[in-house]
Amino acid sequence: MKSYRKELWFEVPSRRAFINITPDVEACLAESGIKEGLLLCNAMHITASVFINDDEQGLHHDFEVWLEGLAPEKPYSRYRHNGYEDNADAHLKRTIMGREVVVAVTGGRLDLGPWEQIFYGEFDGKRRKRVLVKIIGE
Template structure:
């Protein structure tokens, strides 16, 4: 488990190294990365800076922050909940000999939808 601190309302953070640090030496199995929040998500994607900005723009286009959402009567963050719903709260990555078995351009990305905040990310490896 580790924490991610964000500075922006919508922000993508590459957490691959932090996830890898949680994998036991020599482990082989499946690593599950789980975000304990309803307004943040996690995805496997390329961490190229232009694509990170595109992910943020894409989220705004799909779920505009100025939409007419019923949940906004309570918290004014319905867009963040809806974006997180589309992203998902977890990803699974194979583990081989203690290493994440990601493809060449793949990384584990934490996506903040309602920041700035400090979030908790769980990492569980099942051998």
């Protein structure tokens, strides 16, 4: 069995963003040479997320509105976590959107559904953060 590991780095200039990282992950898979196996992709920071969904701007807007309704950024005083930092909402948003995805690799390709794409969700941007891609298989 082969194993492959790579870190992808992102620095989002805004506080929040959704970035389609499917092409980056596909490039990792091609580089790995693995044809059959499993791919794990996870955010290595507790205020960022990796998730699978549709790449549709209306949906991304709906995520933003929904998440802000559940865990509004302000007022910062709303959260006990906010002392040194003002990112308690980002921790909560990450918990809702998830830490990682696991995707089957079949025939050297990501075995995704017809509209599925892999996204990096940033909830406390303006600094460098990384995503781990780990692939195991043959």
